[in-house]
Amino acid sequence: xxxxxxxxxxxxxxxxxxxxxxxxxxxxxxxxxxxxxxxxxxxxxxxxxxxxxxxxxxxxxxxxxxxxxxxxxxxxxxxxxxxxxxxxxxxxxxxxxxxxxxxxxxxxxxxxxxxxxxxxxxxxxxxxxxxxxxxxxxxxxxxxxxxxxxxxxxxxxxxxxxxxxxxxxxxxxxxxxxxxxxxxxxxxxxxxxxxxxxxxxxxxxxxxxxxxxxxxxxxxxxxxxxxxxxxxxxxxxxxxxxxxxxxxxxxxxxxxxxxxxxxxxxxxxxxxxxxxxxxxxxxxxxxxxxxxxxxxxxxxxxxxxxxxxxxxxxxxxxxxxxxxxxxxxxxxxxxxxxxxxxxxxxxxxxxxxxxxxxxxxxxxxxxxxxxxxxxxxxxxxxxxxxxxxxxxxxxxxxxxxxxxxxxxxxxxxxxxxxxxxxxxxxxxxxxxxxxxxxxxxxxxxxxxxxxxxxxxxxxxxxxxxxxxxxxxxxxxxxxxxxxxxxxxxxxxxxxxxxxxxxxx
Amino acid sequence: xxxxxxxxxxxxxxxxxxxxxxxxxxxxxxxxxxxxxxxxxxxxxxxxxxxxxxxxxxxxxxxxxxxxxxxxxxxxxxxxxxxxxxxxxxxxxxxxxxxxxxxxxxxxxxxxxxxxxxxxxxxxxxxxxxxxxxxxxxxxxxxxxxxxxxxxxxxxxxxxxxxxxxxxxxxxxxxxxxxxxxxxxxxxxxxxxxxxxxxxxxxxxxxxxxxxxxxxxxxxxxxxxxxxxxxxxxxxxxxxxxxxxxxxxxxxxxxxxxxxxxxxxxxxxxxxxxxxxxxxxxxxxxxxxxxxxxxxxxxxxxxxxxxxxxxxxxxxxxxxxxxxxxxxxxxxxxxxxxxxxxxxxxxxxxxxxxxxxxxxxxxxxxxxxxxxxxxxxxxxxxxxxxxxxxxxxxxxxxxxxxxxxxxxxxxxxxxxxxxxxxxxxxxxxxxxxxxxxxxxxxxxxxxxxxxxxxxxxxxxxxxxxxxxxxxxxxxxxxxxxxxxxxxxxxxx
Numbered sequence: 002x003x004x005x006x007x008x009x010x011x012x013x014x015x016x017x018x019x020x021x022x023x024x025x026x027x028x029x030x031x032x033x034x035x036x037x038x039x040x041x042x043x044x045x046x047x048x049x050x051x052x053x054x055x056x057x058x059x060x061x062x063x064x065x066x067x068x069x070x071x072x073x074x075x076x077x078x079x080x081x082x083x084x085x086x087x088x089x090x091x092x093x094x095x096x097x098x099x100x101x102x103x104x105x106x107x108x109x110x111x112x113x114x115x116x117x118x119x120x121x122x123x124x125x126x127x128x129x130x131x132x133x134x135x136x137x138x139x140x141x142x143x144x145x146x147x148x149x150x151x152x153x154x155x156x157x158x159x160x161x162x163x164x165x166x167x168x169x170x171x172x173x174x175x176x177x178x179x180x181x182x183x184x185x186x187x188x189x190x191x192x193x194x195x196x197x198x199x200x201x202x203x204x205x206x207x208x209x210x211x212x213x214x215x216x217x218x219x220x221x222x223x224x225x226x227x228x229x230x231x232x233x234x235x236x237x238x239x240x241x242x243x244x245x246x247x248x249x250x251x252x253x254x255x256x257x258x259x260x261x262x263x264x265x266x267x268x269x270x271x272x273x274x275x276x277x278x279x280x281x282x283x284x285x286x287x288x289x290x291x292x293x294x295x296x297x298x299x300x301x302x303x304x305x306x307x308x309x310x311x312x313x314x315x316x317x318x319x320x321x322x323x324x325x326x327x328x329x330x331x332x333x334x335x336x337x338x339x340x341x342x343x344x345x346x347x348x349x350x351x352x353x354x355x356x357x358x359x360x361x362x363x364x365x366x367x368x369x370x371x372x373x374x375x376x377x378x379x380x381x382x383x384x385x386x387x388x389x390x391x392x393x394x395x396x397x398x399x400x401x402x403x404x405x406x407x408x409x410x411x412x413x414x415x416x417x418x419x420x421x422x423x424x425x426x427x428x429x430x431x432x433x434x435x436x437x438x439x440x441x442x443x444x445x446x447x448x449x450x451x452x453x454x455x456x457x458x459x460x461x462x463x464x465x466x467x468x469x470x471x472x473x474x475x476x477x478x479x480x481x482x483x484x485x486x487x488x489x490x491x492x493x494x495x496x497x498x499x500x501x502x503x504x505x
Numbered sequence: 506x507x508x509x510x511x512x513x514x515x516x517x518x519x520x521x522x523x524x525x526x527x528x529x530x531x532x533x534x535x536x537x538x539x540x541x542x543x544x545x546x547x548x549x550x551x552x553x554x555x556x557x558x559x560x561x562x563x564x565x566x567x568x569x570x571x572x573x574x575x576x577x578x579x580x581x582x583x584x585x586x587x588x589x590x591x592x593x594x595x596x597x598x599x600x601x602x603x604x605x606x607x608x609x610x611x612x613x614x615x616x617x618x619x620x621x622x623x624x625x626x627x628x629x630x631x632x633x634x635x636x637x638x639x640x641x642x643x644x645x646x647x648x649x650x651x652x653x654x655x656x657x658x659x660x661x662x663x664x665x666x667x668x669x670x671x672x673x674x675x676x677x678x679x680x681x682x683x684x685x686x687x688x689x690x691x692x693x694x695x696x697x698x699x700x701x702x703x704x705x706x707x708x709x710x711x712x713x714x715x716x717x718x719x720x721x722x723x724x725x726x727x728x729x730x731x732x733x734x735x736x737x738x739x740x741x742x743x744x745x746x747x748x749x750x751x752x753x754x755x756x757x758x759x760x761x762x763x764x765x766x767x768x769x770x771x772x773x774x775x776x777x778x779x780x781x782x783x784x785x786x787x788x789x790x791x792x793x794x795x796x797x798x799x800x801x802x803x804x805x806x807x808x809x810x811x812x813x814x815x816x817x818x819x820x821x822x823x824x825x826x827x828x829x830x831x832x833x834x835x836x837x838x839x840x841x842x843x844x845x846x847x848x849x850x851x852x853x854x855x856x857x858x859x860x861x862x863x864x865x866x867x868x869x870x871x872x873x874x875x876x877x878x879x880x881x882x883x884x885x886x887x888x889x890x891x892x893x894x895x896x897x898x899x900x901x902x903x904x905x906x907x908x909x910x911x912x913x914x915x916x917x918x919x920x921x922x923x924x925x926x927x928x929x930x931x932x933x934x935x936x937x938x939x940x941x942x943x944x945x946x947x948x949x950x951x952x953x954x955x956x957x958x959x960x961x962x963x964x965x966x967x968x969x970x971x972x973x974x975x976x977x978x979x980x981x982x983x984x985x986x987x988x989x990x991x992x993x994x995x996x997x
Binding site for chain 2: 059062063064065066067068069070071098100102103104107108109110160162299301302303306307308309
């Protein structure tokens, strides 16, 4: 089986400055919340939407004498994610403390993995259209704790702290600076999200903050990026700024676009870009500096003495690898070869694992191309318009399959099938029974069709004369017959009979 | 003899024979605590809990279901969290803090039937060697040689003084650089620091996580064995506790050391060390030789780097461990002025909440971990630490079963005497003990004699990792041979 379809790299985005052209260089740090019921180092729940400070253990609140104990399930999810990104799994990894003061960080440090991350080099193939994709290298994935939430706008004088999120497990997925346009950046996040959801290691819910990205942006002159690739020297890429905590694909694109133009303007005026952390303000459509140099943090990383290094067994990793599901790239490639559908359609069908599973159930033992058309155009089209997911679909795969079977058997025409789909969608029910009960069966009985044709010809002698002079009017007779049979006559059969009876 | 003066082993016998009740034993200790307030050892007595537990112990004794420490009254260092009882680590910053949980060590003690008399004074956050950094004020050593008040040592000074003055039968201590062994030596009692990982750290306020280890402070080596038995063992809540079976420590106390090899490390012969201590050390070696052990000279070449290494590693970890005391969730929060923000809250709270020594170590730790200094200090200290550990491994590989050293470079000194000394002079108190923490080994201080002034001096035995049984047996042999029976003359 193919790992993925053949592709070429897209061209990087070029922005024309006042003086010359510039290219974009983007690297991302995506924070993906591990789909785990318990936190990374405590047994507290991770359920979203709980009362403030309801999901807080003594460990999360950093009570004196409390100690972290690693959640093995979270480790497994990080390994699964690494394997899904074709990455190197580090059998030895270790936890470090990142020290800083903030009220929503009760320990006064975040437990992370700076020196020895659990996952090393990997890749994400970012689809940018049929035959076009960017290969983005993954540098590392490490496990770390999330912080809590500080709320400053509930009271004019007081700040509030909610520790429910404190200690929730995050995977920080760090890419190399291989992303070359705002569109690619958004597509990268989308692809990562898709893979994570296939793996089930992160639910990818960006609205709840379960998937957020820090975006590193710099600009360089054309040619500089190639020199970076040759030498590995990051200085060719220009000075970068980091835009923190983005949780919308649209804002990611807007922020990159703004930030690139801001940097170009500075450089073209002879200035220097200051390496700093910035925040995107979607209301104003601009990025702003988050903190000045004087407040720059020195995180004083050092190995966490409360935790032993994480030592994994190769056999355990191998067992996880063996149980990995088929991932989007492989599934898409298989659909193209197995069902003979276009890459575009395969992409639509594989966007979500649930969609793909639905399609495969419909396609099993049927014409894959036809199944794809119906799933994409009729079902997905309708669901999208109504804002529903496949899980909420009123039409099951079995029902849609039954409709396709009725078409294949010649029991109903394609046109009737759409009416049938509408009935099943709005009212439900077994398609076969609906066809029977509502008399929707296509009339293929030649005798019955002939009788209908004869009746129309007999009733319209004047039209018959005209048609003999002008054969194009035969269509009028076909229409009359279809009307008389309430659309159930086989249109091809009607057409043939009308032509013969009129002697055309 | 008053009941509070009994050892654990003696009391265990008496209780089982119904010569007295756990309640009587506890009352005797509570009376001694009352009478011993001048020592300033118990800072949060818990007489109600004690009597309730004693009565429960009596019921179990009557039912013939008496676990190993049933009815034995003990004191708990203020560093341990015990449910519903103030736990302040002798710091202002934890004022008013009452944990809603029970440390693994104390839970194991209660499970073994022990009776809690209360919380014991200590140096603030276990940082200190004289008990003078405590927010409760210093503990006074029950031993004295003139009219001066002496330090009981630190940081487990309250535990040491309470055991030496028979306010309790035994106490818990913690040892990060010598905090069990140095005060034990200063007060003429036995103090055992187990192998790192032998005893759970869960529920003990952390000072330096890679060095901290809780252990027993007792009147005899046998008592140390009984108490270690109760508190040792793996704990799923502490990832650094080891999955290693706990042997029967008391059964190991045969006193037979024939064929054992005792190493004498030449690097522990410090310039300026009092002759008395040198003599005591030699006597200790002689006693072992007489008992049939082999005495060999060994070398631990990186010993001289131990103190500087310790004073990089321990403050580094402490600076991070103590970041949680920020006034946000528990303990003391400074009164803020109009317009003060979060930064002022941190600064004022920590400025008034921590004492000078704690602040010094937080600053040292912050410095050695900061960008640009990390490799020069913290990383180098980690490497030296590995070398110190290797020194011991090589000695043990050559067949050494235990290493004999002095416990401290001096006897107890007067309270306030070090006030004008540099912090480094105070740190020198730990010179014989820190190596053991850096290497994660078990070490025990055993009273070995009195100095010219009549103050107790201790010897230290350092054992192979996880060989507390062998170590206790050698300590038991030394204890028996020395025959140290002196008690402080009661002045309080």
